[in-house]
Amino acid sequence: MQTVKIGNTNWQTSNIALGIMRMGTLSVPQSVAALQAAHEAGINLIDSADIYGNDPELGRGSSEIHFGQALKQSGLSRDDFYIQSKGGLYANAANQITRYDSSKEHLIAAVDGILRRTGIDYLDSFLIHRPDPLMEPEEIAAAFDELQASGKVRHFGVSNFNPQQLELLQSAVSQRLLVDQLQFGLGHTGMVDFGLHTNMTDQGSVDHDGGLLEYCRLHQLTIQTWSPFQYGTFAGTFIGNPQFPELNRELAKLAEKYQVSKNAxxxxxxxxxxxxxxxxxxxxxxxxxxxxxxxxxVTLTKQEWYDLYLAAGNELP
Structure with a gap:
């Protein structure tokens, strides 16, 4: 397992992380097995969010409850993992998301809830889950300062923020934002398409993200890619999907060459x-x-990277 440096720090973690959104649907023994497999593979970063899992009895956050129980029963320790979670979405009594909430009060309560459900003392990183149109950066800054001073959170970041939203928040908070979680993969290549179609007027030239890929590289923010096997947003996986025959042929060819799976x-x-x-x-x-x-x-050649990009239905201008 290779490692990646998070942000501009010397904080090194595995370059693959385990997201536990679906852990709330598992039994505790199944959750233990998932954690043990991740540890065996060399994965040492766990990603969660306070809304993951919506068990009829446990409510929202059940994935974190199952994770906490599994961690205790797995034979693994807290120190085996970097544990990250997200907050900033508000659910009503019916467990429906009705607003984004980046207020100081909500963010601190979110972290307290995460720590209680997981049974741990601190988070290695805490991310704002979605950009809130009513975001007041000074309130977030006050929340971050209190969470860091109390020892409850060590590092901070965001999810699904564009460059100007990042700039706005960074202008207020004293901590360096280290992470932006974004959807990216062979079925969601918009951040790459825009760069390739610069100075053109076709669909690929439309910038949906404000030059986000280049911004993150310039400002040393680590992009954590979610739904790497999905096409669209939540339309489904392209792996083994007959709607993507050329892509699956190319994946299978390279999987055979490197003796790994198409997912790999x-x-x-x-x-x-x-x-x-x-x-x-x-x-x-x-x-x-x-x-x-x-x-x-697996380190693909440049040609193999482009072959997969083209097989996914993209073109080179």
């Missing part, structure tokens, strides 16, 4: 980008965790 090749495609991204995988099946993690040790 899709991971390796992301990791080949010089932005030094970190891939968040969300599978809870131990075998799939292990076969996806194998992509960490």
């Amino acid at each position: 090749i899709a991971v390796a495609w992301i990791l080949r980008h010089p932005a030094h991204m970190q891939v968040l995988i969300g599978t809870m099946t131990p075998a799939h965790i292990l076969d996806s993690a194998a992509g960490s040790d």
Whole structure:
């Protein structure tokens, strides 16, 4: 398992992380098996959010409850993992997300809830889950300062923020923002398409993100890529999907060459980008965790990277 430096720090973690959004649907023994498989693969960063899991009895956050129970029963220790979670979404009594909430009060309560559910004393990193149109950067700064001073959070970042939102928040907070979680993969290549279609007027030239990929590289923010095997947003996976025959043929060819799975090749495609991204995988099946993690040790050639990009239905101008 290869490592990646988080932000501009010397904080090194595995370049593949395990997202536990689906852990709330598992039994505790199944959750233990997922954690043990991740540890066996060399994965040492766990990514969560306070809204992950919506068990009828436990409510929202059940994924973190299952994670905390599994960690205690797995034979692994808190120090085996960098544990990261997100907050800033508000759920009503019916467990429906009705607003984004980046107020100081909400963010501090979110972290307290995360620590209680997971049964740990601190988070290695805490991210603002979504940009809040009513965001007041000074309130977030006050929350970050209190959370850091209390020892509850060590590092901070965001998820799904564009460059101007990042600039606005960074102008107020004293901590360096280290992470931006963004969707990226062979089925979601917009950040790359825009750069390739510069000075053109076709669909690929439309900048949906404000030059986000280049911004993160210039400002040393680590991009953590979510839903790496999905096409669209939550439309489904392209792996083994008959809607993507050319892409699956290319994935299979390279999987045979490198003696890994197609999932591992899709991971390796992301990791080949010089932005030094970190891939968040969300599978809870131990075998799939292990076969996806194998992509960490595959270095595609430049031609193979472009072959996959083209096979995914893209073009080079």
